Amino acid sequence: MPATAREVIVGGLRIVSRFIKAQPWAFALAVTGATLFSAAIIASSMVIGWITDTAILPVLTEDVAASDRIPAIVLAVAAIAVWKAAAIVLRRTSAGWLQFRNQQELRGQLVGHQLDLELAWFGRQSIGDLLSIADNDTQRSTMVLAPLPFATGVSLLIIGTVVLLALLDPWLGLVALGGMALIVWIEARAAMSLYPSWEGIQTQLGVVAGVAHESFDGALTIKALGREDHETERLRIESDELRDRAIYVGVRWETYRTIIVTLIPAVSLIVLWVGAARVDDGAITAGDIVTSLYLLALLSFPIQLIAFVLFDLAVTIPSWKRVASVLDADELVEYGGVVADPESGAASVDSNQVEFGYALDEMVLSGVVVDVAAGRTVAIVGPTGSGKTTLTLLMARLWDPGTGRILIDGRDVRDFARYELSREVAHVAQTAFLFDDSALGNITMGIDLPLARVHDAASLAGAHEFIEELPEGYDTRLGERGASLSGGQRQRIALARALVRDPRVLIMDDATSAVDPSVEAEILRRLRSAELPSTILIVAYRPSSIRLADEVIFVDEGRVIAQGDHTSLLESQPGYSKLVQAYEHEAAARAGGGS
Ligand SMILES: Nc1ncnc2c1ncn2[C@@H]1O[C@H](COP(=O)(O)OP(=O)(O)OP(=O)(O)O)[C@@H](O)[C@H]1O
Numbered sequence: 092m093p094a095t096a097r098e099v100i101v102g103g104l105r106i107v108s109r110f111i112k113a114q115p116w117a118f119a120l121a122v123t124g125a126t127l128f129s130a131a132i133i134a135s136s137m138v139i140g141w142i143t144d145t146a147i148l149p150v151l152t153e154d155v156a157a158s159d160r161i162p163a164i165v166l167a168v169a170a171i172a173v174w175k176a177a178a179i180v181l182r183r184t185s186a187g188w189l190q191f192r193n194q195q196e197l198r199g200q201l202v203g204h205q206l207d208l209e210l211a212w213f214g215r216q217s218i219g220d221l222l223s224i225a226d227n228d229t230q231r232s233t234m235v236l237a238p239l240p241f242a243t244g245v246s247l248l249i250i251g252t253v254v255l256l257a258l259l260d261p262w263l264g265l266v267a268l269g270g271m272a273l274i275v276w277i278e279a280r281a282a283m284s285l286y287p288s289w290e291g292i293q294t295q296l297g298v299v300a301g302v303a304h305e306s307f308d309g310a311l312t313i314k315a316l317g318r319e320d321h322e323t324e325r326l327r328i329e330s331d332e333l334r335d336r337a338i339y340v341g342v343r344w345e346t347y348r349t350i351i352v353t354l355i356p357a358v359s360l361i362v363l364w365v366g367a368a369r370v371d372d373g374a375i376t377a378g379d380i381v382t383s384l385y386l387l388a389l390l391s392f393p394i395q396l397i398a399f400v401l402f403d404l405a406v407t408i409p410s411w412k413r414v415a416s417v418l419d420a421d422e423l424v425e426y427g428g429v430v431a432d433p434e435s436g437a438a439s440v441d442s443n444q445v446e447f448g449y450a451l452d453e454m455v456l457s458g459v460v461v462d463v464a465a466g467r468t469v470a471i472v473g474p475t476g477s478g479k480t481t482l483t484l485l486m487a488r489l490w491d492p493g494t495g496r497i498l499i500d501g502r503d504v505r506d507f508a509r510y511e512l513s514r515e516v517a518h519v520a521q522t523a524f525l526f527d528d529s530a531l532g533n534i535t536m537g538i539d540l541p542l543a544r545v546h547d548a549a550s551l552a553g554a555h556e557f558i559e560e561l562p563e564g565y566d567t568r569l570g571e572r573g574a575s576l577s578g579g580q581r582q583r584i585a586l587a588r589a590l591v592r593d594p595r596v597l598i599m600d601d602a603t604s605a606v607d608p609s610v611e612a613e614i615l616r617r618l619r620s621a622e623l624p625s626t627i628l629i630v631a632y633r634p635s636s637i638r639l640a641d642e643v644i645f646v647d648e649g650r651v652i653a654q655g656d657h658t659s660l661l662e663s664q665p666g667y668s669k670l671v672q673a674y675e676h677e678a679a680a681r682a683g684g685g686s
């Protein structure tokens with residue numbers, strides 16, 4: 092068996108059984124509905140015969156009044172119709188449940204699992220592609236569940252029909268069996284030959300979603316630089332590719348379908364031909380041939396249904412593979428058992444000989460040693476790209492060091508249980524991310540907090556006043572990514588979000604860069620005078636902010652060059668004094684330009 096055939100059949104069965112196991116009752120009920128439907132079809136053919144013999148013929152030939160027979164006919168037809176309708180409702184509802192419940196659970200699992208993964212994993216993914224997996228691939232990987240119960244139910248019809256034919260005449264049975272086997276074989280081949288193309292289509296869908304997502308995300312930049320045509324062209328190239336692939340699959344599939352649809356009456360013709368010869372031999376009667384042809388006609392639909400299932404399997408498997416590539420990602424963050432102690436005030440932050448690189452072969456931090464006593468306010472200062480953000484990310488355990496340890500109050504950050512470290516350490520990032528929620532929702536992020544505490548945190552962050560002035564105050568929705576706010580306002584809400592949690596360690600990575608220098612200095616002064624129960628680490632550029640700190644960690648080229656108070660570092664570290672002078676010149680130039 093070629094690899095693809097094995098993949099389609101074995102792989103398909105494995106996926107399908109996983110989904111059936113998740114919703115066994117829905118599957119059982121749907122198959123029951125399909126079986127009842129098959130039985131109703133057979134019963135209806137019998138009822139037609141019964142009506143012909145007991146009602147129609149006597150009325151036509153024996154002068155019986157039609158009105159005498161009508162109630163019986165109506166009752167019989169109605170009974171069959173209700174039976175069929177009930178079977179259809181049972182099958183469709185249960186199959187829908189089977190499909191959509193699985194789809195919903197799969198989406199939940201995907202999102203849950205993704206959030207368990209390390210940031211390194213996210214760094215390697217395209218957001219558009221991940222969206223396409225969560226949406227399109229979860230839909231397509233459960234697609235086969237719609238026709239599956241029906242196909243399972245009606246396959247009984249196929250078996251029954253072939254057995255009935257064989258009982259009529261073994262030769263007719265053999266011809267029918269051979270014909271059906273040939274058609275199913277062609278259907279299986281069709282599914283297998285289309286399978287790689289579907290793999291290409293799903294991948295390409297992810298590429299198109301990736302480009303589209305980037306275009307929407309970067310709309311401002313694209314418009315500002317007048318590159319709309321270039322973006323449209325980029326998307327056009329990828330969607331043309333997708334269209335070509337889809338057309339190729341469509342044409343191939345319809346070709347196979349035409350072959351299948353033509354072969355079904357061809358089998359009937361052969362049965363007729365063999366049957367005629369058997370009548371000549373005196374083995375069967377002409378009536379037997381009519382019965383055989385009727386039975387074969389009944390088979391036409393189930394045979395096509397099997398084709399649909401096989402075709403859907405060819406779509407399901409590549410989509411499932413993409414879903415599984417996320418579900419199987421095992422770069423899970425490992426947690427220990429340490430529980431947070433948010434009550435005991437500011438915590439110390441230490442590290443010993445930390446080495447770290449985003450990629451294995453490229454060190455970003457090496458030999459990093461910091462020693463920050465509890466309750467201190469420390470500025471992290473260094474040239475751009477020197478590793479300041481990276482250091483803060485390690486302290487909040489958003490990445491893990493390759494070697495060395497980061498200690499909060501003497502406890503390795505890796506030893507904290509899940510969700511516990513974030514109760515002690517709050518990290519405010521360089522770019523503030525706000526959700527499409529109210530100002531209040533963005534600050535509390537789902538934690539039930541007294542309103543007074545939220546107001547205090549917002550006041551400290553310099554956000555309370557402008558939030559109050561928003562149309563609906565704290566209940567004003569801020570739009571996706573906080574689109575309705577200025578950069579500085581977004582940053583202050585992000586800071587309030589960290590402060591409201593009363594962290595023992597507050598890390599601000601250039602978190603007030605978009606705020607006016609005087610407002611920034613005011614916020615920092617307020618943070619200091621509030622005597623927060625926090626150790627504060629600030630990645631700072633402005634001399635006014637640096638001067639507010641108790642001490643400075645000077646970082647350059649991924650190393651902590653020195654740690655000490657501002658004045659002594661200015662004397663002992665030429666690199667540091669040069670950098671601070673440059674900042675001062677810049678600040679002075681800006682102040683001059685503004686006056
Ligand atoms: N996600 C990442 N993947 C790979 N390399 C990265 C990643 N983030 C940062 N780097 C690299 O790590 C180095 C340190 O970056 P980092 O962001 O820590 O610098 P920084 O001191 O905060 O700079 P800035 O002052 O510009 O914010 C840089 O060389 C950067 O190119």
Ligand SMILES: [Mg+2]
Pocket residue numbers: 479480481521600601
């Ligand atoms: Mg940075």
